[in-house]
Amino acid sequence: EVDHDLEFPDPMPVVGISRSAKGYCLISVLETMKTYSAEEGLTEEAIVTKLRICRYHHLYLHSSLRNNSSGTSRWGEFGEGGLLWGECNGKSFDWFDGSPIDELLCKVREIYGLDEKTSFRNVTISLEGRPQPLYLGTATQIGVIPTEGIPSLPKMLLPPNCAGLPSMYIRDLLLNPPSFDVASAIQEACRLMCSITCSIPEFTCIPSAKLVKLLESKEVNHIEFCRIKNVLDEIMLMNGNTELSAIQNKLLEPASVVTGLKVDADILIKECRFISKHIGEVISLAGESDQAITSSEYIPKEFFNDMESSWKGRVKRVHAEEEFANVDVAAQALSTAVTEDFLPIIVRVKAVMSSHGSSKGEISYAKEHGAVWFKGRRLTPTVWANTPGEEQIKQLKPAIDSKGRRVGEEWFTTTKVENALARYHEACDNAKCKVLELLRGLSSELQDKINILVFCSTLLIITKALFGHVSEGLRRGWVLPAIYPLSKVPIFITSLYFESR
Incomplete structure (x- = not known):
């Protein structure tokens, strides 16, 4: 099964780009999720790389881009900002002024007709202790960014049944290597996966944006409620198994980095149990025989x-x-x-x-x-x-x-x-x-639990992606590499959690 929903494609953010003494800043606002992130201190190549892989709804360029280091108001093909100018030239964009984050959030409220008091949650990931994102040339040459004539690296790292959401997680991990602590947690989870002896769940993958959109619009049908219950039940199933719970606990921090949500393991299971039980009390599950379709001898x-x-x-x-x-x-x-x-x-x-x-x-x-x-x-x-x-x-x-x-x-x-x-x-x-x-x-009642549902969905996507990567790595005879903090080794290895023997 491909974990990709054509009716609910990944939400496209409103993107704003500004510049300061720290470098370039990419502000990304997701109206669906009511979240925003601001990645500061990016190089020009990094900002172009992110623009090239991001499908955005609107693009805004801050007036700070027009001012180069000499203080002149000029932005064009040559000199500072030339690479970014070439990427944006010919595309539809608008200029904006003022405080970049506040003004972009105002623009988003205007675009989507939101109330002025609508708040957005900051899910910015700290750059402290993290390697720089891949350069555009590197990402293109190794096949992280789809390029004609170059094999796709994510496809090489995963089995064929791990397309869609798990593949996107691996791609984002390659483009934006995590901190040493997160990378260590991911690698330790992979190490545990290598020696697992029990069966594993199906890992039901639901896009977070789909969860939020359906619950907010109260359009969740019984099939989607059953899928949501499957997500929760699979989280609890892993927690109830010694081998799987150890893996799950290691992946709480990576899930927290992706969602911007901190969820304690005990609270996670408590909430999963409560929500799953409530859904099961309302939704008709398989095997119930009190709702057979009417039949009559003489009516078709x-x-x-x-x-x-x-x-x-x-x-x-x-x-x-x-x-x-x-x-x-x-x-x-x-x-x-x-x-x-x-x-x-x-x-x-x-x-x-x-x-x-x-x-x-x-x-x-x-x-x-x-x-x-x-x-x-x-x-x-x-x-x-x-x-x-x-x-x-x-x-x-x-x-x-x-x-x-x-x-x-x-x-x-x-x-x-x-x-x-x-x-x-x-x-x-x-x-x-x-x-x-x-x-x-039921949709209304679960709106208060959206954060937990988003976290659970993301946790399963990460788990499925890593189980798929471990499975493919073992098939190819790869081994886990050594990773080190940035202070010890100039090159931080996180893009591949397996390497050839």
Whole structure:
């Protein structure tokens, strides 16, 4: 399975670039996540590298870029800033003034129509003790940045089933090597993974932006709730296993660096247990048999499936017992009406079908109209003789659509069937509304837990990425390299956690 959701692609930030005595600064604001980061002290090559791999929504250039070291207001192809000028030239961007972070946040509020009081969480990662990001030339030559004719390095470091979110994490790790403490934690987790003897979870990967967007818009369906529960259950499963919990504890700090959130291990498990239990109390899980699609001997199965499959099996019946019961009663009434008004005609038609040009008829589902009608022709007898089925034929009337137009010459219904069908549709609509109300209510309740859900999702993505890297490293016969703090060794090895023997 590829951990990539085409309906919810990675959120594109609003990006601002400024310059100070420390160097270049890249400010990135994610409206979806309500977060921002400001990476200061970057070289010109580093800022261009980040721009080249970042898909942004809007690009803003601060007026400080126009001023070079000599104090003249000039920014162009030659001299200081020429590389950045070449990257931005021809692209759509706007200039802005004032305090870079505050002004860019104001721009974001304007773009997305947010309230002035909308706050954004600072998730800036400290550069202290961290190596410089890869240079543009280096990142291009080794295949971290997609380049024609150069094999992709992330694809070499991971098995084929680790595309999408895990691959993106490895790519970001290569481009922006972490501090020694974080790198050591990652390597120790990899070391533990090498000798693991137990089975591992599936590692359900959900983009953090998707979690936030769906919960805030209250559009989480039962499938996504089940996936969220899977994430939480997998976190708890790892915690309950001695080997896996040791790995999980090592990866809390790397997850904290990515999300900007500090979560204690005990609190993490406590919250996972609470949220998973709450979802399980509302959402209908696999194996529950109290919400079978209605069936009737004489009504096509497809009709009931189309009417009920969009809301049954979403939430536990106990939360909408009245609405579900009303559907059952209405369905039984419809089945009775169809049996009483249409079945005698079917029996009569079958009795006289032997001769050429005789009557024809069947109970049919008109899918485009969501209706069960009688479809037949040549039903009127030559002589009315009070034989079985004649009374029901007299009750038939042309079927009409929602606009009051006759559907066709062969489609018929009766007043009893029409009324029963209307009551069944109303009952289904009420049940569907109740189910949506329950799903939206659960979304509202989980909004206070968004930070924990984001952290859990990120933790599983990191875990899956590293398990994939270890698996590929062992397959290729790689070994773990030695890493050292920057103060001891000028070159800090973090990009590859395995190296050839």
